[in-house]
Amino acid sequence: xxxxxxxxxxxxxxxxxxxxxxxxxxxxxxxxxxxxxxxxxxxxxxxxxxxxxxxxxxxxxxxxxxxxxxxxxxxxxxxxxxxxxxxxxxxxxxxxxxxxxxxxxxxxxxxxxxxxxxxxxxxxxxxxxxxxxxxxxxxxxxxxxxxxxxxxxxxxxxxxxxxxxxxxxxxxxxxxxxxxxxxxxxxxxxxxxxxxxxxxxxxxxxxxxxxxxxxxxxxxxxx
Numbered sequence: 001x002x003x004x005x006x007x008x009x010x011x012x013x014x015x016x017x018x019x020x021x022x023x024x025x026x027x028x029x030x031x032x033x034x035x036x037x038x039x040x041x042x043x044x045x046x047x048x049x050x051x052x053x054x055x056x057x058x059x060x061x062x063x064x065x066x067x068x069x070x071x072x073x074x075x076x077x078x079x080x081x082x083x084x085x086x087x088x089x090x091x092x093x094x095x096x097x098x099x100x101x102x103x104x105x106x107x108x109x110x111x112x113x114x115x116x117x118x119x120x121x122x123x124x125x126x127x128x129x130x131x132x133x134x135x136x137x138x139x140x141x142x143x144x145x146x147x148x149x150x151x152x153x154x155x156x157x158x159x160x161x162x163x164x165x166x167x168x169x170x171x172x173x174x175x176x177x178x179x180x181x182x183x184x185x186x187x188x189x190x191x192x193x194x195x196x197x198x199x200x201x202x203x204x205x206x207x208x209x210x211x212x213x214x215x216x217x218x219x220x221x222x223x
Contacts, residue, residue, distance in 0.1 A: 027064050029074045029105030036062065039076060042149065044142045049125050050135055053083040055091075057139065059146045073150040075102040080139075087135070094136075098143075109153055115140025129190055129216075131201045163218070190215055 027033075041060035048055075062076040077099040080091045101108055120134035132138050147153040195205040197214040204216035211222040 026070050029062070029064065029103075031104045033062070033103070033105075035076065040073070042146060044145065046135075046138050046142060048127075048132075048135055048138060050120070050122075051082070051084050051086065055080055055082045055084075055135075057142045059143070061150060074105070074152075075108065075143075075146065075150070077102060078143075094139075109147060112140050112144045112147065112153070115143065126203065129194075129203045131196055131203070 039060040039062060041058055043056055043058045046055040046057060058079045058081070059075055060077045060079075061073040063071065063073055065071050078095050080095055082091075098111060101111060116133075116137050118134050118136040118140075120136075124131055124133035124137070126132070127138075132141070144153060148155060190202070190204040191206055193206075194203045194215070195212070196203050197205045197216060197219055199219040200214065200217040202214070202216040205212055205214045205219075207213075211220060213220040213222070
């Protein structure tokens with residue numbers, strides 16, 4: 001069928017057939033992915049004042065698309081072991097549920113926030129100057145550390161302005177000779193009378209120049 005062109009031609013272009021795209025063979029995490037015979041993993045130790053014996057948390061990862069530009073590690077299963085049998089039932093139940101969420105695939109980082117929001121009715125405890133509301137929240141800290149290790153969670157570093165503010169506050173603290181007793185903790189360099197930061201849950205909030213400022217994350221009431 002011919003078409004008559006009655007207007008002036010101002011330009012033209014040759015239509016070329018687009019090449020067929022190669023079918024993607026990238027393997028993504030999903031619940032039907034079978035467990036390989038060998039998994040890589042890491043083991044973390046949790047020692048709290050709530051239990052006599054330490055808990056050892058092992059998180060195994062599956063390596064997707066090994067030796068390719070798409071290679072990545074994703075959590076596949078979790079195990080918790082301890083000499084103490086006090087929490088055996090809920091520990092087994094929790095590890096099975098978390099492992100099922102891992103194998104489901106997708107964004108599993110929400111688990112960290114959910115575990116952090118669990119509070120012990122008997123009260124929490126401090127570890128390295130940071131308040132931990134429960135043993136379950138401590139487990140959330142371990143999972144967060146592991147997800148940062150494999151790149152699923154990125155470290156949120158303070159911006160340049162806030163880092164400068166923290167440095168200035170720490171320097172001013174050092175110049176206040178004998179005014180504040182530094183906490184007797186080899187893992188904590190914040191003042192012993194520091195307050196709890198509502199943002200990062202660390203006892204690092206002090207008052208300098210009439211302003212409450214966190215020496216850990218830089219949160220300040222003065223902006």
